[in-house]
Amino acid sequence: MFARLPTVAIIDGPHFYAATRALGWDVDYKLFPAWLDEATVAAGSTNLRRLVYCTALQDEVGADRENPLLGLVRWLGFNGYIVRVKLAREWTEPETGRRRLRFSSAVELTVAMVEAAEHVAQLVLVTGDGDMTPAVDYVQRRHGARVVSVSTTRAPDGSMIADSLRAQADAYLDLADLETQFGKPLAAARRRLNQGKASTP
Template sequence: MLRAYYYTALIEDQEYSSIRPLIDWLDYNGYKVVTKPAKEFTDSMGRRKVKGNMDIELAIDAMEQAETVDHLVIFSGDGDFTTLVEALQRKGRKVSVVSTMATQPPMIADDLRRQADHFLDLISLKAEIGRDPSERAVRHVPEPQSADAEE
């Protein structure tokens, strides 16, 4: 493996983000972490929504890496990447896609799965990359104190 990238959008104003420990671990362990601020908006129903699309960043990095690597692996099921996979293949590069069909609906777009040179279902990798739930660290979240709590 030459390089591993991780793409995510972050909400800037949050004091704590549940994804921050993951980002820090990846950054300390050799991944190139690519982030950008997430956009917050209110939809027509008045619900708060967060949008953080990293498709363009991933596509540009993949096309740049295609100049020096012969095999790219994309962990995504987003059908928007089908065109990227086609472009990489036209450059003579092999593309593997990792996602899953085990969910309902499947997390991989059919067009993307068909276009990839190889499709790996995450389920088939579970024994190699998965952890037993009993091995996971228990997180203690402090309970908010009520206004009438004694000090």
């Protein structure tokens, strides 16, 4: 599924979290780059050039506690990931007047893809967002980049990747087949949150 080419992985953090949780497991961010390293190695040398993690954070989660995602973001930044963070956008439902938060990182993902495609031949894109389809098409046509899409069609509530994105990508990997590569049990993640130790991935 992977070509043994210089590679950059670009991760939609909220989607990665939601998709693996829907499948009943959590991501081990220490194992994820090791898996990519092994999958793309050529002539005994790694082809993994960069890991870019994009996410949106809620500005305030309460005066008495810190946003638990900040621990993960800090850990990633100290352990080889390039982290791009923006504040979640707030909007109000016209029908109910309820406040909602939108955690889309489409702009950050697009910028990361275009920047990376200028330097490497293969992009691994972890997202299911159909809004990324034009960006995938662009880097394929303009730079000749090969794009491997990673998401799932096998969550209990149905597919979590847009058909347009899956069709546009050069290859597709389903997270349901990757738990043994970089997954860990949900129970461990829940215990860390209960103990206030969400900083360890």
